[in-house]
Amino acid sequence: MRVFFNGRIVDQSKAKVSVFDRGFMYGDGIYETLLARNGKIFRPEEHLKRFFLSAKGIGLKLPLSADEFKKAAEKVLEVNSLESARVKIMASRGQASPGYFDKKRPKPTIVVSASFFKFWPRGIYERGVKVSLSKVRRNSIQSLNPAIKSCNCLNQILAANAAAGSGAFEAIMLNVDGFVAEGTISNIFIVKNGMLLTPGLKSGILGGVTRSAVLELAVLNGMAARESMIRPSEIDDADECFITSTTLEIVPVVKIGSKKIGAGVPGPVTKRLGGLLKDLIDRETS
Numbered sequence: 001m002r003v004f005f006n007g008r009i010v011d012q013s014k015a016k017v018s019v020f021d022r023g024f025m026y027g028d029g030i031y032e033t034l035l036a037r038n039g040k041i042f043r044p045e046e047h048l049k050r051f052f053l054s055a056k057g058i059g060l061k062l063p064l065s066a067d068e069f070k071k072a073a074e075k076v077l078e079v080n081s082l083e084s085a086r087v088k089i090m091a092s093r094g095q096a097s098p099g100y101f102d103k104k105r106p107k108p109t110i111v112v113s114a115s116f117f118k119f120w121p122r123g124i125y126e127r128g129v130k131v132s133l134s135k136v137r138r139n140s141i142q143s144l145n146p147a148i149k150s151c152n153c154l155n156q157i158l159a160a161n162a163a164a165g166s167g168a169f170e171a172i173m174l175n176v177d178g179f180v181a182e183g184t185i186s187n188i189f190i191v192k193n194g195m196l197l198t199p200g201l202k203s204g205i206l207g208g209v210t211r212s213a214v215l216e217l218a219v220l221n222g223m224a225a226r227e228s229m230i231r232p233s234e235i236d237d238a239d240e241c242f243i244t245s246t247t248l249e250i251v252p253v254v255k256i257g258s259k260k261i262g263a264g265v266p267g268p269v270t271k272r273l274g275g276l277l278k279d280l281i282d283r284e285t286s
Contacts, residue, residue: 002079004072004112007063009079012113021109023092026100027152029109030054034087035246036114037285039077041087042246044070046209050149051089057148060093063108072112086117086247092151120248125274128254128266129169131183131243133232134159138173138181141204146181149206156184170243172235172256175204180230183243186251187211190230191240191269200227210244210277217276223269240267242274249281250274 005015023029032051035042048066055062064072073087090113094106136159139146144155156173163171163184172188175181182188182205189198189211196218199205218225235241239262241253250273252266 001113001115002076003114004076004110006110009075015111017092017109017111018095020098021092021095022102022106023090023094023109023151025098027150027154028058029090029092029151030058030060030149031088031090031151032149033246034073034089035117035281036077036082036085036087037281039083040285041070041073041077042281042285043209043213044073046212047089047246050207050209051091054148054150055091057145058093058150060091060108062091063110069112073114076112076114080114082114082116084116084118085114087114088112090151117247120251124169124251126266128252129243130167130255130257131170131172131253132163132166132168132257133235134162134171134173134184136162136171136173138175138204140176141202146204146206147201160184168257169251170253174232178232179203180232180235181205183245186243186245186248188235188243188253189214189241190235190238191267192234192238194224194269196223196225196269196273197228197230197234198225199230203229208244208246210246210249213277213280214244214250214273217273217280221272221276223273235261238262240270242266242270249277 001012003015032047034047090111092109094108096102096106139155159171170183173181187208241261243251252270254264
């Protein structure tokens with residue numbers, strides 16, 4: 001496998017990061033995960049806009065433009081002959097002396113990689129999944145803002161490990177005020193009385209690219225949709241629920257903990273939006 005490493009395409013065996021790299025030592029960096037179909041990336045501009053906002057959020061000056069990052073990602077797909085892939089763009093603050101602050105301002109480490117990815121198992125879309133309500137709260141906006149897609153993922157990792165231990169596919173995290181925020185790798189939506197609801201950015205979430213696409217599709221197709229502060233009990237009482245992410249697309253949620261959601265099967269709104277999203281991805285990557 002070949003990757004883009006600090007300005008050059010190299011074999012992955014030659015893409016070596018120092019043990020003193022701040023991304024390795026402290027998780028001091030940012031990343032984006034993108035989806036490629038037919039060798040074309042789905043909505044790269046939106047991902048890169050968020051990537052640059054994350055960089056600004058941690059005070060990291062990136063050495064490449066958005067267009068240069070896009071071309072690097074496309075080149076990685078090309079040299080590895082990948083049609084369907086998960087693309088990852090990463091930037092760390094670079095190699096530095098140990099310690100939280102380095103006044104020398106090291107040169108960022110840049111890695112763009114891609115790996116074959118087709119689809120998740122069909123069953124999760126046909127039957128839906130179980131999620132759990134995590135005891136781990138999502139980072140506060142006033143601490144490490146979830147809007148920054150940081151390489152420091154311990155907050156989500158702790159929640160995901162606990163969820164996996166209980167047999168749940170995903171953990172749903174609350175914010176520090178007790179409202180629903182997001183999953184460890186996903187955004188969450190519920191449907192109640194025909195209204196599509198999802199936590200707003202003020203709930204302390206990462207504004208997902210797929211989340212935005214779903215809201216866009218809902219409006220275009222005459223569905224009532226809005227961002228809202230959602231209480232955990234509203235998931236229990238929802239008619240439908242689903243989660244979204246770049247690689248998951250739309251996955252129905254049929255149970256939270258031991259509580260069945262709605263009829264306990266993927267609902268009509270979830271199915272319709274899932275089909276609309278697949279069509280959108282196909283159109284934009286054909």
